[in-house]
Amino acid sequence: MADQSFRGVLERLEAEGDLHTVRRTVDPRFEIGAVLGLRQFDRPQLFADVRGGAMPIVGNLLNTRERIARLLGMDRASLPDGILQALRRPIAPVMVENAPVQEVVHRGPIELADILPVPTWFERESGAYVTAGVIVAKDPETGRRNVSIARIRLDGGGRVMLGIAKNHHLNIIAEKAAARGERLPIAVAIGTHPAVLIGSQMYLGLGDDEYDVVGGLLGEPLELVRCLTVPLEVPAGSEIVLEGSIAANETVAEGPVSEFHGFYVDYGPGTGGVVTCVTHRREAVYQAILPGYFAEHCLLGAVAIEATCCDALRRVVPSVRRVVVTEGGMGRLHAVIAMHRPRLGEGKRAAILAMGQVxxxxxxxxxxxxVDPEDPRQVEWSLAARFRGDEDLLVLPGVKADRCDPVHRDLTVAKIAMIATTRPGDGERGSRSELLDAPAEISARVRAEIDTY
Incomplete structure (x- = not known):
């Protein structure tokens, strides 16, 4: 088995000169977030001296597509197909008996703030939030596993509040447990391999195990270890694990909280929970993801959403080649679909299917x-060269929106699609859209001999 540990990821980044260590003392209350948000600190940052905390903090690990690909063992160009292959060729996890994540154990009355250096991110938020915690739970009816991420606020002692949308699978299975008069056991893994973080964000069906997709990303089974106090399994290569439970019928006030679009929102009360055991490696490193409209937060969602959407579209419209969820669109709201020679009407069909899928x-x-769908300049060229507003613009008013859309009104929003593709005859010799080039044989020779120039 390859090194699946978070520690191994940090060691690799350091060996490649891609991990910057901040030596000065930093405060987890607002200061770390302010530093991570600066453009000059856009590579991975390890805060070695955190005020009041026994652990260093690391952030900005997955804030470029290039680094995501590299840490998954891929190159940038192969990342989209690599994630699609993981979806289509999942690999089930395997169990190990022991793992470094259980070297240190905290039981009994827990004071999370004394164990973990959890940052407070933004001025109006009501507390410190765990943002890179991968939450593991099991459906109380089927026993099937769910792996996801939700914001977790520290509420004193071992108490926590989870911000979970009503339609998220974690909330659905928590409500199932509550209907049975039970709390839902959870485990939260902090400091995990990038494959675990990305796999946790896949839009799978209820009952599909995200750990299988993680195995597909790794190209081998993900190693799991059993928790000490709850009937769950967590990645053996994790740095820290919280064990406890949540109750869907236990609501806790939250107040303003940051969202991916960069604004505060107030979603109402969150879900209450309690942590009763914490395990971690000796000299553990705490991983944090800067929330809000920042690259790592946006990209983690984008690369997962675009892969699951592309997989779904290709099954219906085989001419679809790529789906790119843009960073400008907050990694959630705007997409570019690349198609190979779509027939008349296929572009509109693909756009409508995508908006229904996501x-x-x-x-x-x-x-x-x-056209490279990741290149905004080329996409805009395509709009200028191939889009006719009276024929190629779709406007769908009053469509059901997600609660986190910044401009929804009564949970509805207008959705638009712009089809910037060619028509029959476009590009042919003598047409207005004939692409210019040198003679074919000259262009081919220049490309073949490019290094001699």
Whole structure:
């Protein structure tokens, strides 16, 4: 088995010169977030001296597509297909008996703030939030596992509040447990391999195990270890694990909280929970993801959403080649679909299917696959060269919106699609859209001999 540990990821980044260590003392209350949000600190940052905390904090690990690909053992160009292959060729996890994440054990009355250096991120938020915690739970009816991420606020002692949307699978299975008069056991893994973080964000069906997709990303089974006090399994390579339970019928006030669009929102009360055991490695490192409209938060969602959407679209419209969820669109709301020689009407069909597949999408641009969907300049060129507003603009008013859309009104929003693809005859010799080039044989020779220039 390859090194699946978070510690191994940090060691690799340091060996490659891609991990910057901040030596000065930093305060987890607002200061760490302010530093991570600066452009000059956009590579991974390890805060070695955290005021009041026994653990260093690391952030900004997965804030570029290039680094995500590299840490998954892929190159940038192969990342989209690599994630699609993981979805289509999942690998079930395996159990190990012991793991370093259980070297240190805290039981009994827990004071999380004394164990973990959890940052407070933004001025109006009501407390310190765990933002890179991968939450593991099991459906009390089926025993099937769910792996996801939700914000977790420290509420004193071992008490926590989880911000979980009503339609999220974790809330659905928590409500199942509450209907049976039970609390839902959970485990929260902090400091995990990038494959675990990305796998946890996949839009799978209820009952599908995200750990299987993680195995597909790794190219081998994910190693799990059993928790000490709850009937759950967590990645053996984790740095820290919280064990406890939540209750769907135990609501806790939250107040303003940051969201991916960069604004405060007030979603009402969250779900109450309690942590009764904490385990971690000796000299553990605490991982944090800067929430709000920042690259790591946006990209983690984007690369997972675009992969599951592309997989779904290809099953219906085989000419779809890529789906890119843009960072400008907050990693959630805007998508570009690249298609290979779509027939008339196929671009509109793909756009409508995408907006149905991903409720968050409200702007979709469809281009041909001679355009790089990750390059905003090329996408805009395609709009200028191939889009006719009276024929190629779709406006769908009053569509059901996600609660986190910043401009929804009564949970509805207008969705638009722009189809910037060619028509029959476009590009042919003598047409207005004939692409210019040198003679074919000259272009081919220049490309073949490019290094000699």
């Amino acid at each position: 409720n968050l999408f409200k702007q979709v641009i469809v281009v041909e696959d001679d």
